[in-house]
Amino acid sequence: MIKVVIFGSGNVATHLTRAFIKAKDVNLVQVYSRTIENILYLTKKVAITDSLKKLKDADIYIIAISDDAISDFSKELILNDKLVVHTSGSVKMNDLNSESNKGVFYPLQTFSTTKKISFKKVPICIESERKEDLIILEKLGSSISKNVYLIDSKQRQKLHLAAVFVNNFVNHLYTIGNKICQDNKVPFQVLQPLIKETADKVQHINPKEAQTGPAQRNDQSTIAKHLSQLDNNQKEIYKILTDSIKKSHN
Amino acid sequence: MIKVVIFGSGNVATHLTRAFIKAKDVNLVQVYSRTIENILYLTKKVAITDSLKKLKDADIYIIAISDDAISDFSKELILNDKLVVHTSGSVKMNDLNSESNKGVFYPLQTFSTTKKISFKKVPICIESERKEDLIILEKLGSSISKNVYLIDSKQRQKLHLAAVFVNNFVNHLYTIGNKICQDNKVPFQVLQPLIKETADKVQHINPKEAQTGPAQRNDQSTIAKHLSQLDNNQKEIYKILTDSIKKSHN
Structure with missing residues (x-):
């Protein structure tokens, strides 16, 4: 014992x-x-x-x-x-x-x-x-x-940093998704299964391989359409993450 | 039938x-x-x-x-x-x-x-x-x-936009988390249960209430420590999401 x-x-x-x-x-x-x-x-x-x-x-x-x-x-x-x-x-x-x-x-x-x-x-x-x-x-x-x-301590420091991305920041993206739903009178429940499946996927597949969406397929017209519908704060986040996805697939 | x-x-x-x-x-x-x-x-x-x-x-x-x-x-x-x-x-x-x-x-x-x-x-x-x-x-x-x-079509357009945030962008944050792990020889498996739990939480709790982390508690010293460890692309994403979390809790 x-x-x-x-x-x-x-x-x-x-x-x-x-x-x-x-x-x-x-x-x-x-x-x-x-x-x-x-x-x-x-x-x-x-x-x-x-x-x-x-x-x-x-x-x-x-x-x-x-x-x-x-x-x-x-x-x-x-x-x-x-x-x-x-x-x-x-x-x-x-x-x-x-x-x-x-x-x-x-x-x-x-x-x-x-x-x-x-x-x-x-x-x-x-x-x-x-x-x-x-x-x-x-x-x-x-x-x-x-x-x-x-x-070790150095790895742990990095893990903690990675956790901020996959936990704190991810949760904030959920918050934005929730806000877009609320603003348009759509129940957040409609998004919940997608959230769950997105997390489930990377329990088995490398996240880079699981990447989909307009940024990944460089779909400029959808990206432009999306940007026009966002507030300034959301727009900045959308732009930076879209750029980052494009870069990471080059 | x-x-x-x-x-x-x-x-x-x-x-x-x-x-x-x-x-x-x-x-x-x-x-x-x-x-x-x-x-x-x-x-x-x-x-x-x-x-x-x-x-x-x-x-x-x-x-x-x-x-x-x-x-x-x-x-x-x-x-x-x-x-x-x-x-x-x-x-x-x-x-x-x-x-x-x-x-x-x-x-x-x-x-x-x-x-x-x-x-x-x-x-x-x-x-x-x-x-x-x-x-x-x-x-x-x-x-x-x-x-x-x-x-309706307008709501669906917004839902699709919200889905980009909670699916495509979230997956990209997983990719960044994976990269930080790889760069430091930590298996991505260490992060997988956290990813799953983060998604599970918002099946029951409003994501805004589930928010935790250095940005949410305005922990400047941890934020500064984190920023110093990131590459330029990651740093930009970290800054913008941190600012957005701070704003959304004011």
Whole structure:
């Protein structure tokens, strides 16, 4: 059994807590939150605390708090020679307090409080300062997910950047699609199956090969027709993405 | 039984043909293609022809050929007082030959030759010149899909535009994500579950409410860090989408 302590009560901390409570090979010995009210609901399932002086002994200490706070928070911990990891995509491993053995345990997924997620398919990106710690992180990752990847800090930084494109920016394009629907009294549901199929396709096909549409076939008349119907902001986005598609197929 | 003739042998024609062959209330009496080799595989299932002089009698004639060719092709048909529809998102109903009763039967989905699709969830957008033809189009749509929508030519034009954003442009962002992965020797599989979850979320939640990321929380330091890592083309896209997210949340 791997003994684990989690710090945090946000989305990632909550989803990890739920997953570890269920995992066979994990003993979640404690959850810490500065604002203990946030984790009071856990009292029956796991020990909780809001005091760093009352930390229990564990094999891994997981800091699952907001990116900006990780470095300072890790300095408050007196866990010399213990394995301390964070769960962030954008924070370097070495930003953790240097007295501990450092590592990263980054679940690459978008978490929301309202929507449940099955951890089995969530990719876990792991990294550690000491080689021997990789083994325990791999074991911990495998206890909740089928997809554990060895990813170093530089690769993780790039992954986080790529995630902005395929998650945050994609979602914004959905928002624009939704707005065009609303403005023309068309229910957004008409677009939902297309959105799903577009995402499903690239689970099997390289996205470059899946590219279709007026930009890809250089259909100038449709492009001109589309541009004339957009507001300035949408027009700029349309132009730049159309140009980029054309370039990438040359 | 609704008697149907389909013109075409491309993706949409092929998927519709397959769906109508299976549909209970539909009698697919004939499939036409100028290049008969493309539809020879159908001979055992349905009558085929490459001659417009040998068209069979039907209730609906469906032109499922490329957008540019629809108008001219419809002029070659001598089907006065018959219901003739096209399947395009961007062509106006009135671009069809005026001697027939006009209509549109637009399945809003991305079709590829390699990937099978269940028509049940494909939204079918219908429109007709005469009110009585709507009933038969509704019946035809319902024979293969659970989602039939009444959409006029103006709305359809806007839907097609919205589809470029949520399908073509989204796919291009996947391509950029894939490229960032490749350049850093990270398998694209690490991003696939995130892509799927991002699309799944907006099946239930309004995309504007689902928006997360550095632009949404106005995290300048992460934005600056990201920009410094991108090539010029990616940088432009990143800037414009970041600005647009900021604006849309003000």
